[in-house]
Amino acid sequence: MSLGVCYFPEHWPSERWEADVRRMADLGLEHVRMAEFSWSELEPKRGEFEFGWLETALDHIDERGMEAVLCTPTATPPRWLVDEHPGMLQEEPDGTTRQFGSRRHYCFNSPAYAEETDRIVTRMAERFADHPAVAGWQTDNEFGCHGTVRCYCEDCSAAFSEWLRERYGDVDALNDAWGTAFWSQRYNDFEQVEPPRHTVAEHHPSLLLDYARFASDSVVDYNDRQVELLRAANDDWFVTHNFMGHFSALDSYDVSESLDFASWDSYPTGHSQREGDDPAVEDLLVGDPDVIGLNHDLYRSVTDEPFWVMEQQPGDVNWPPYSTQPADGAMRLWAHHAVAHGADVVSYFRWRRCRFGQEQYHAGLLKADGTPDRGHDEAARAADELGSLPGLDGNEASVALLHEYDNLWALEAQPHAPEFDYWDHLETYYRALRARGVAVDVVPPTRDLEPYAAVVAPTLHLVDDDVAARLGTYVEGGGELLLTMRSGVKDRANALLNEPAPGPLSGLVGATVEDWGTPHPEMERELRYDGDPFEYRVWNERLSTDAALAVGEYRTGRAAGHPAITANAVGDGHARYCGVWPGDSLADAIVSDLLADAGVPATAEPLPPRVRVVERDGLTWVTNFSDRELLVKPPDGASMLQGSETVPGYGLAVVDAPLTDVGVEHR
Amino acid sequence: MSLGVCYFPEHWPSERWEADVRRMADLGLEHVRMAEFSWSELEPKRGEFEFGWLETALDHIDERGMEAVLCTPTATPPRWLVDEHPGMLQEEPDGTTRQFGSRRHYCFNSPAYAEETDRIVTRMAERFADHPAVAGWQTDNEFGCHGTVRCYCEDCSAAFSEWLRERYGDVDALNDAWGTAFWSQRYNDFEQVEPPRHTVAEHHPSLLLDYARFASDSVVDYNDRQVELLRAANDDWFVTHNFMGHFSALDSYDVSESLDFASWDSYPTGHSQREGDDPAVEDLLVGDPDVIGLNHDLYRSVTDEPFWVMEQQPGDVNWPPYSTQPADGAMRLWAHHAVAHGADVVSYFRWRRCRFGQEQYHAGLLKADGTPDRGHDEAARAADELGSLPGLDGNEASVALLHEYDNLWALEAQPHAPEFDYWDHLETYYRALRARGVAVDVVPPTRDLEPYAAVVAPTLHLVDDDVAARLGTYVEGGGELLLTMRSGVKDRANALLNEPAPGPLSGLVGATVEDWGTPHPEMERELRYDGDPFEYRVWNERLSTDAALAVGEYRTGRAAGHPAITANAVGDGHARYCGVWPGDSLADAIVSDLLADAGVPATAEPLPPRVRVVERDGLTWVTNFSDRELLVKPPDGASMLQGSETVPGYGLAVVDAPLTDVGVEHR
Amino acid sequence: MSLGVCYFPEHWPSERWEADVRRMADLGLEHVRMAEFSWSELEPKRGEFEFGWLETALDHIDERGMEAVLCTPTATPPRWLVDEHPGMLQEEPDGTTRQFGSRRHYCFNSPAYAEETDRIVTRMAERFADHPAVAGWQTDNEFGCHGTVRCYCEDCSAAFSEWLRERYGDVDALNDAWGTAFWSQRYNDFEQVEPPRHTVAEHHPSLLLDYARFASDSVVDYNDRQVELLRAANDDWFVTHNFMGHFSALDSYDVSESLDFASWDSYPTGHSQREGDDPAVEDLLVGDPDVIGLNHDLYRSVTDEPFWVMEQQPGDVNWPPYSTQPADGAMRLWAHHAVAHGADVVSYFRWRRCRFGQEQYHAGLLKADGTPDRGHDEAARAADELGSLPGLDGNEASVALLHEYDNLWALEAQPHAPEFDYWDHLETYYRALRARGVAVDVVPPTRDLEPYAAVVAPTLHLVDDDVAARLGTYVEGGGELLLTMRSGVKDRANALLNEPAPGPLSGLVGATVEDWGTPHPEMERELRYDGDPFEYRVWNERLSTDAALAVGEYRTGRAAGHPAITANAVGDGHARYCGVWPGDSLADAIVSDLLADAGVPATAEPLPPRVRVVERDGLTWVTNFSDRELLVKPPDGASMLQGSETVPGYGLAVVDAPLTDVGVEHR
Numbered sequence A, B, C: 001m002s003l004g005v006c007y008f009p010e011h012w013p014s015e016r017w018e019a020d021v022r023r024m025a026d027l028g029l030e031h032v033r034m035a036e037f038s039w040s041e042l043e044p045k046r047g048e049f050e051f052g053w054l055e056t057a058l059d060h061i062d063e064r065g066m067e068a069v070l071c072t073p074t075a076t077p078p079r080w081l082v083d084e085h086p087g088m089l090q091e092e093p094d095g096t097t098r099q100f101g102s103r104r105h106y107c108f109n110s111p112a113y114a115e116e117t118d119r120i121v122t123r124m125a126e127r128f129a130d131h132p133a134v135a136g137w138q139t140d141n142e143f144g145c146h147g148t149v150r151c152y153c154e155d156c157s158a159a160f161s162e163w164l165r166e167r168y169g170d171v172d173a174l175n176d177a178w179g180t181a182f183w184s185q186r187y188n189d190f191e192q193v194e195p196p197r198h199t200v201a202e203h204h205p206s207l208l209l210d211y212a213r214f215a216s217d218s219v220v221d222y223n224d225r226q227v228e229l230l231r232a233a234n235d236d237w238f239v240t241h242n243f244m245g246h247f248s249a250l251d252s253y254d255v256s257e258s259l260d261f262a263s264w265d266s267y268p269t270g271h272s273q274r275e276g277d278d279p280a281v282e283d284l285l286v287g288d289p290d291v292i293g294l295n296h297d298l299y300r301s302v303t304d305e306p307f308w309v310m311e312q313q314p315g316d317v318n319w320p321p322y323s324t325q326p327a328d329g330a331m332r333l334w335a336h337h338a339v340a341h342g343a344d345v346v347s348y349f350r351w352r353r354c355r356f357g358q359e360q361y362h363a364g365l366l367k368a369d370g371t372p373d374r375g376h377d378e379a380a381r382a383a384d385e386l387g388s389l390p391g392l393d394g395n396e397a398s399v400a401l402l403h404e405y406d407n408l409w410a411l412e413a414q415p416h417a418p419e420f421d422y423w424d425h426l427e428t429y430y431r432a433l434r435a436r437g438v439a440v441d442v443v444p445p446t447r448d449l450e451p452y453a454a455v456v457a458p459t460l461h462l463v464d465d466d467v468a469a470r471l472g473t474y475v476e477g478g479g480e481l482l483l484t485m486r487s488g489v490k491d492r493a494n495a496l497l498n499e500p501a502p503g504p505l506s507g508l509v510g511a512t513v514e515d516w517g518t519p520h521p522e523m524e525r526e527l528r529y530d531g532d533p534f535e536y537r538v539w540n541e542r543l544s545t546d547a548a549l550a551v552g553e554y555r556t557g558r559a560a561g562h563p564a565i566t567a568n569a570v571g572d573g574h575a576r577y578c579g580v581w582p583g584d585s586l587a588d589a590i591v592s593d594l595l596a597d598a599g600v601p602a603t604a605e606p607l608p609p610r611v612r613v614v615e616r617d618g619l620t621w622v623t624n625f626s627d628r629e630l631l632v633k634p635p636d637g638a639s640m641l642q643g644s645e646t647v648p649g650y651g652l653a654v655v656d657a658p659l660t661d662v663g664v665e666h667r
């Protein structure tokens, strides 16, 4: 439960460093991340290393009793290195080179760059292996930022061919699995298969999915090699990586397998402007608690360990269309919200606004002139408050939300409606659960589901018999399962199954999909669930029930009168199936019924909008992402560790009581 | 009057083929199209041909008494062939290669690919020359789909130079015709002229038009060569090609010269989403009868023969933004509508939804699992209904709508208003005619016009003396002619004429164009025609009358009080000129007057919206593209061959009586 | 006070030239510009010069007593020349070549093209050095049109390295100034620095600014060389260049240093469609007087001399989305408006609509067929009216509006709000001044400010001590200064200053910026100024006052209650600071107070919308850009040189009286 900060001593005169570190310590910060973009400062010319400045900074940190997280500087290879290996640059699908001049300009499959990576990581790790301030490492920085997971160069083409050879063994196995008889796409050998470069029409979906997997795996391999070298230098170090929010191209479960814990970079108001065209004013001021929360829960779940927020928004940021100033209190609220969701460390980005370079319009805790900026005092307050809490164990969740990158990638290539977005769909259910005060783990279908009272599985698009069997066993044993539209449609090669959807899940669901469509927004999209009328969006499936009960049916469109939502009693549990993308009210209704059957405690009514209640290790955080005052009702005798029964807009309270005992309402 | 289907045996185990073909026959289908994307299955490696599977499929078809249409597989050259001739790939204007991985990745001007084409077409044609099931051929598939008529590679550059040399003989003839003194564009030899590649500003309009002609001609030559080889193998075969709807880059009259008849691929709900931003719900469910009808009439007129719908939408399709499900009845309605417009065969695409490849989200008559999809039963019903009709002669039309690709291309390069679209403009008049129950041929100005009582000629932009003389003779002889804005503006080189518009048509029109403008949508756009106020769009011309009478004049704008529409009595006929793009009401008023003068029978009021009535060989189809019930009033004693006097939404009736005797109204 | 025309004899048979020139003279035109795109006609093949045709045209002009402006034909090198030097073509950031086929296809840094330029300019200048009709020259044509100031080719890369070497001397000086420690961007030598080519994220702002400077300087050098060669041939010639409106990439002050006077090309209705999404109908008919006026004042101010409108819109133009016809009277109004603002010559573009090439849809004074078009008679009237005026001195302005391309370029790279546009911001203040009838010079901060009673300085983003000192001296001496948001933020290298904004201006302003933000349009943006509520836009800064008085404070948002606008008495003057982008009402209020303090005469109320009053050398023009009738009240005894006291829509009057004595109101 502590705070940190990202620091770039190389941007400031060395005379300031000691004072900087002292001020960090005085503010209550305990962790300092450094060096992720420092290669040209560590090795200004080939072989001429200048590690001294970093050591000096580490010494200052050590003196103050703080600990440092060092980064491998591989996200930004220096100009001289690029000039030696121009082939290491990435390429666009049309062959355009992604040039030096910003960052992330290297290809994960460049043999030359792999060697250079080994060299700098090894040198740096060995150099600081014994420094007492170094607690652990971050590999690289934000793998794949700016669309760089997928590269289309010759090195990638060759590596993709090898990856396919390993996966399929024989090229005719690939031809059969993909179905290359379509449009005369048969390959005679693996070398012929290229990345999905510029074509006049869309690529084969099986190639697209395998390229997405290959590209993600290339990053995994690249990261694993760094982890291995770091551990070889000092096995006591932790190793993490800083992921990004709602990031699609990289399988964070796979990357995390070699990490001690995951981190992510949280920019709540920036994300608000990416989420849609019409952000609410409150989103612009403080972000959406469920967008943030879903990412917290994902990056906690990837390793099933407390996570770090490695970069926490400190004020205004430069990259969204509008550089809005966060609301007063936002920087404190975010820190508490993260800790409630399972963060052990929240590290603000950055210490001081940089005078030069691409991020001049990105706030720090200090202004460029060294005086405190708006986040500074909020960080100080949060440091004090979090420091006064007892040590906390990790979080418990009784509901699992299933998430699988294979499904994301398959649907990304074939949305078949402009609004279809995997994350948005996940968020619909996540929001419904959190609005009832329910804790959620975000896990892949291969995770052990037995501990969960209920499982929500949006669009299990690719389903094999193993997953189907695991889900069947889960329900048989008393689990409550909610499956949704577009599940059980395809096999692992992204080919349609030879049976009606939901394919191998049909027995469990007790119903099959007759047909489907993506209704245009001009069309009526209504159904009746449990007797009440509701709206849905984006997708509808006309279902045909077998063993299942139709609990929802269409009121409009070609499928009027046909089942839209079903429930099937199987063993000691139930399998529900929702054949539409529900509106918020419908999602709440379905999720409420699921929770009731699963015996998961939930609030009687949805929480007030933008108010969320999260429990960790017996403490309950009430976080107010609205601008309206809130009334908190703690149970008798419970102490308020932070805040009072009246929580102002963008404020919070911490109650020493379980969530289910804490009442909350807008005044 | 029969139905067919597109079939891909190569996508399914051979054990299923016999049953598939039997089910087709049972359903009432009589034609099977195959093999258009099968090259990699027919010749998996150079010189290793595998024609056996196709022969087996043909044998099954023959056994059931059905007939097959084979396709040359040239739309998708296999990977190994592309690897041997990488120069055969097309290029974008900026030099980016259009890569292998989707389809249509070959250049029409590649000498290497021309040889390969000869080779595969010859081999295939000879192999199946004697097979009794093969009735004819489709060349390639949808020439130019995905923007591939125009390629910008070196082969095309060289071929363009040769094409220009043939057209102009001497480079100074080109310099004079184009006017290369403008912006210092004089050429010293034909080799210097390049395709319109990436430049900072627009290209010379004369080069653009000649490049459009050259590119279309390149496809014509490519097609002609295939036709010649096919005929050489078996002169009894018919040869056709499957065109696309509202397709601009290819002159379908030119291509059709070597064909026995034309075919086209009709996807009514898909086209609806391309037509504009705000499709009506009914457009999304069943398409627009006039968008479909205009294409039917065009592809009937190109050879003046009954046509085929080679691909008829069978249900949901994958390529529009929304994959809406068609209305119940749509798949039957489309088949009847096509036959009414002159189709002899309507062939659904495809037999069975494909499990793999780019079209997984495209319906077939069967689902991927082999069970009937929504189109299946409708096709069966249509097969039964159409089979019960007598054999029908082709269609008769008393009105010609003039269409010329030169004009389309010239205006495409210089729209001078964002809304200016050649097809939309044509459709404005087509819709007005069809709304009055009038049959239309869509023919070029060079066609014999004598048989037509009236001729509508939207934007004859490029006019030479020959066309002007032909139109003059037509009117002199009693023809009723409607000319419109932007006519007689340019010569064949796309240079402005040295006289006021409508240039050589001025005498006939009896008026000239003083000036023109494209009014911004914010501006008032009103005129008075025949005493009544009307709205217009997109374009206005201030006219100056000579012999002509001003029948419409502007009420707003700079030209208020000046003529907008004129009529001129010439010989035994009249030449009308409409100086604006009329709104629907104005188009109806003008067209009604034209029809009255021409003595063309027309309904007293416009038909109900989305209801169309079409006569073929004495039978009258009432096709209801609306969701409202319809009342049909047949003449006394006439029999209803299909349907009854009450036609439900998306239903139809066939009356054994001439169109003019059949009354229709919405209930 | 005379008119001219742009003429292309090479587009027409030589038999017509004499008659053309005679008609020009009869119309009252006195100047003829020629030859700017004529290279392929002057030198059809290398070394084969054909100057005869141009001499013939000049002879005709001389005979009529008119004078000619010749142009160097370098904007359109001919095909044969490009084929000899393919490397002279420009390149896009992604490496795509900007090909031959439109215009401006040469790189300003191509050594080969520099030689060719010297050759053709020298030959042409020497050939016509003694021709009596040639009064002067225009260099090239519209430098940078179509985005061609900035090229990304290898020649530019090499030249940029040299430019940087000259600027910084030592590469570590560059590293320090730019701050290349950010994202590992340190350079080891100048050769490593490349143009800002395609990268996955944004480029370093210091590189972007220096590249903008370098690209502009490259044009300056290219122009200077032409000027030098022309002067060498005949020192009596004037030399000018035709700039464009609201053009950002080229520093027009720098280019103008070697010119005798500046010219620009004015297309009022075309500009209207570029200005925003929703142009008013009046903008489409006649343009915005302040958009036009700001450019007039800029191009007058660059040399502090009367300017020319080298190309004046003559009717409809081809390049905006809609080719609207200007209102009746517009072509005359524009000529008067230009002269009022300081134009000595207004030259219509073009004599006659061209029959071929890219500008067929661009009007001339004559139609393509040689008959008068709408602009012809208006030009005749304007020629007559302007010819009857006395000779006029240049304009006087008591207010300076500061404009600096460095600031424009810096903010262009970092707008941080989608609406942030340097020109729009300048225009906000310009419009407020002109709406009060106040004359404005548009000058750089380095110009002598002493003559001005007031100075308005929007976003002096980059400020060095010198500028700060000059402004301080100005205010001390009694000047009234208005500074605005985003001033004093950066140093000349585009790095943030090491102190709070407005940096070196803080003492003068008496306040500093606490923080800033770009409020989303959904947020409330209100403040109180002088007791009244106002709206603002795009940007807000929370100010902290020191010596200054808070004259405006926020009513909404995080800064509610904090200062937004300040005023500081310094010496004999005042320094105001406006921390927001004001709405029009607020801009009027602030500017009115400024004018009052400065003792600048201004109208008691803002002028009627779209009505502007401009004084030149004792005469006052009333120009009515609205469609409503106007009432002009001249002082007793003043004569109306043109028009009467009732001015119709799009009309004008010229009063022989100072502006302050002339009343104007809408009827």
Ligand SMILES: [Mg+2]
Binding pocket: A213, A251, A254, A405
């Ligand atoms: Mg994986």
Ligand SMILES: [Mg+2]
Binding pocket: B251, B254, B405
């Ligand atoms: Mg043709």
Ligand SMILES: [Mg+2]
Binding pocket: C251, C254, C405
């Ligand atoms: Mg400069």
Ligand SMILES: [Zn+2]
Binding pocket: A089, A090, A091, A107, A108, A109, A110, A151, A152, A153, A154, A155, A156, A157
């Ligand atoms: Zn790569």
Ligand SMILES: [Zn+2]
Binding pocket: B089, B090, B091, B107, B108, B109, B110, B151, B152, B153, B154, B155, B156, B157
């Ligand atoms: Zn080509």
Ligand SMILES: [Zn+2]
Binding pocket: C089, C090, C091, C107, C108, C109, C110, C151, C152, C153, C154, C155, C156, C157
């Ligand atoms: Zn260049």
